[in-house]
Structure formats: structure tokens, C-alpha cells
Amino acid sequence: MTDKHRAELADFLKAHRSRLQPADVGLPGDLIPGRRRTPGLRREEVAELAGVSLTWYTWLEQGRKIAASPQVVDALARALRLEPVQHRQLRRLAGLADPVVKYQAGDEIARLQRLVDAMYPTPAVVHDARLDFVVWNSAFRRIRTDPAALAPERRNLLWWMYTDDRNRAMMRRWEAAARAIISQFRVLLGNSPGDPRLTQVVTELSAASPEFRAWWSEYPIQDFQPTIIGIDHPEAGPIDLELFQLRLVENQELLLVVQLPATDDDRERVRTYLNTCSSTT
Secondary structure, eight states: HHHHHHHHHHHHHHHHHHHHOOGGGTTTOSSSOOOOOSSSSOOHHHHHHHHEEEEHHHHHTTTTTTTHHHHHHHHHHHHEEEEEEHOOOOOTTTTTOOOOOOOOSHHHHHHHHHHHHHHTTSSSSOOOOOOOOEEEEEHHHTOOGGGGGSOOOEEEEEEEHHHHHHHHBBBBTTHHHHHHHHHHHHHHHHHHHHHHHHHHHHHHHHHHHHHHHHHTTTTOOOOOOOOOOEEETTTEEEEEEEEEEETTEEEEEEEEEEEEEEEEHHHHHHHHHHHHHHOOO
């Protein structure tokens, strides 16, 4: 962490501490109104709420060269009642990865569903920070797979890639795609090594897939690379799909994956097949 980052972190903490009153965090007010010289919470009150020493917290606000663990930074975020975007900024200033957020059903899910539905007839899907499926459109369901048909604990991109026989049979270059995804997953685990869901996927998939177990041990690391994947769909025929991955600004843990038919012929095959499916349902 640079001196500028430490100074910015100190300013961030002081600003958010000054915005809170004892009553905001469940602490009793001063016995004598008007005697509080510090605007907002005192340093010792924040330290107590976060479960850290007053000396350590004071040094942090002074911009000293001290390390802050993810657990402690997250405790400070809770103590200061930070919103998700503020929590992310706090972790970034402390030199940490963004917190992993489990996306909940509700208005946000409905908004994402409208987004992928609007991309029809292009297959589109949204994954969370563990590469679990969040939402998908009917084009993805019919061209690639139906995540709703997967067991909830295996509704995950890696599980699907490594254990779904139908997908493996359709993909012309399955190994290249499987290796690319495992490399991206390695980066996710490195950013959140204690995440129980990520650990569960690795443990259970290592037992279920010899390929995953062997390639995982090689410790592959690779960011997403633009590519075209080829599939031989049993009903629609051969289709080339150009992959796009995009992060959503409102929640950068969410990954939008768009699989755009690569040529006019591919688009026509997808469109014809989807129209056939619609006419029979």
C-alpha cells in the first residue's frame, strides 16, 4: 500500500466516523448533552465496535504503515455501517480484494432478468462471484443448457462444464474451454481464499472429475481471453459463438456472459431453432 493509499484510507475512516452518532450504532449518548467535542463517534467507540485495539485503530487513522486483514477491515465496515459500495472502497483502499457478495433474489434479480431477456435471441447469462448461475435467458437455456434443471448446489459454471455429458459432447474444443474456466476460477479463489462456497466447489469437483483434479493441481492462472467456441447442437446444427464477458458497474461481482452467434449463418441457425422451439411450446 502506498503512502497516498494510507492517507486516503485515513481520510475515509475519519469522514465516515464523523457521520455517525452513538445512537446510530446502539451506544448510549453522553450523560451531559453538548459535552462531546468530537463530531460523530470517538475513535475508542469505533475500535470497540470493530473488536480492535484503540492503538491499532488510531494508527490506521494516522496513516501509519500497518497491515489490515480482511476480517478486521470487514469488521470496521460493519462498525461504521457502510453501504456495499463504501465497503468495497474501504477494502480497495486497504489493498484488499472486493468483498464477495451473495446476490439475493428480489428487485435486483428481476432487473438482471430483464437485461438478459432483452438480448434474445442471443444466449446470455449472469454469474456471481463463485460462477454460480444467477439469471439466464431462454436462448441460453435452449442453445446451451437449462441451469434450473441442475441441482441447486451444482448450479455452477464449473460443475456444468466438467460434469455435464451433453455439453461436453456438443463442444468441439471442450478441453480448451474447460482449462480456461478453471484458470479464471483460480483467480477468484486467490482473491477470496476463505470463501466456503469456492472451497466446496473445489473439494467436491476434485472428487467428481479426474480432469478437474489433475488440471487444478497445475495451478493455472489466466484472465478471460476473447474467443469463439464451436458447438454441434443436436437439433440446431453447428454453431460458432463469440464470447463476451462484462462486469456490471452496480455490482462488479456479477459477470454478464454473452454468447453472440459469430456469423450470419450462425445467427440464422439460432433464430430458426428458437422459432421452432417457440412454435411447439
